[in-house]
């Protein structure tokens with residue numbers, strides 16, 4: 512369900528993203544520059560504003576910056592210049608951005624006395640990084656791992672909805688969203704490990720046959 516929604520959301524976003532990508536390419540901006548700039552934007556929004564309790568300002572800056580993650584790949588594809596380093600940089604800086612976002616909200620919850628919310632934030636931070644690591648490791652071993660109930664867009668949107676609710680003084684919003692996401696992230700880790708297990712078992716069976 513979330514996957515179908517994501518695919519159609521992505522198709523819709525492409526219509527907006529492509530003209531911007533073409534224009535940036537004409538201006539001589541490289542996909543790698545956009546990848547780096549988007550990450551710096553997330554760091555400023557999350558650490559400079561979110562962690563200090565300016566949730567709405569942080570949310571706006573982080574959302575605009577995180578959306579550039581669709582722009583860099585589109586620019587690379589349009590220019591026929593997708594690179595191995597670009598793919599590596601994109602995924603690696605996504606991990607930095609995710610750490611800043613979940614680190615920021617966890618810190619803010621901890622210093623404002625929402626200790627159980629902070630615990631959920633820590634689970635989201637670590638489980639989210641494991642979700643990505645499991646996929647990267649599987650791909651490094653020649654397998655695929657495009658499964659899971661809480662992939663990156665779902666994770667960002669869920670924390671974004673929580674940040675929005677707490678930002679308009681519904682204080683339960685962020686802790687509640689983080690607890691939902693903590694469960695979904697742990698489930699995603701399990702789904703991915705199971706997916707890799709099945710692939711490797713099939714590979715062993717066909718090698719034996």
Ligand SMILES: CCCCCCCC/C=C\CCCCCCCC(=O)OC[C@H](COP(=O)(O)OP(=O)(O)OC[C@H]1O[C@@H](n2ccc(N)nc2=O)[C@H](O)[C@@H]1O)OC(=O)CCCCCCC/C=C\CCCCCCCC
Pocket residue numbers: 513516517520521524542543544546556557560561562566569570573574577578580581582583584585587588592593594595596597598600601612615616663664665667668669670671672674691
């Ligand atoms: C209660 C539970 C509720 C759950 C509800 C959730 C349901 C939501 C369902 C769907 C979500 C819809 C999302 C919107 C569409 C997103 C579509 C999508 O799939 O986006 C993925 C992308 C891009 O990913 P990626 O970087 O992997 O792809 P690229 O297109 O860039 O291609 C990569 C390849 O390109 C080449 N390349 C790249 C770069 C480069 N420099 N050189 C290159 O060569 C190379 O070949 C690469 O391999 O986007 C994302 O993942 C970004 C997420 C977008 C969503 C943003 C939403 C933000 C919302 C909130 C922000 C949270 C802020 C919280 C802050 C709190 C307060 C501080």
Ligand SMILES: O=P([O-])([O-])O[C@@H]1[C@@H](O)[C@H](O)[C@@H](O)[C@H](O)[C@@H]1O
Pocket residue numbers: 601602603605606642643646661662663664
């Ligand atoms: O595994 P996950 O974190 O849900 O989602 C991943 C992104 O975060 C990563 O940056 C990208 O390069 C991967 O292809 C994958 O889409």
Ligand SMILES: [Mg+2]
Pocket residue numbers: 579580581582583584601
């Ligand atoms: Mg990208």
Ligand SMILES: [Mg+2]
Pocket residue numbers: 580601602605
């Ligand atoms: Mg990315």
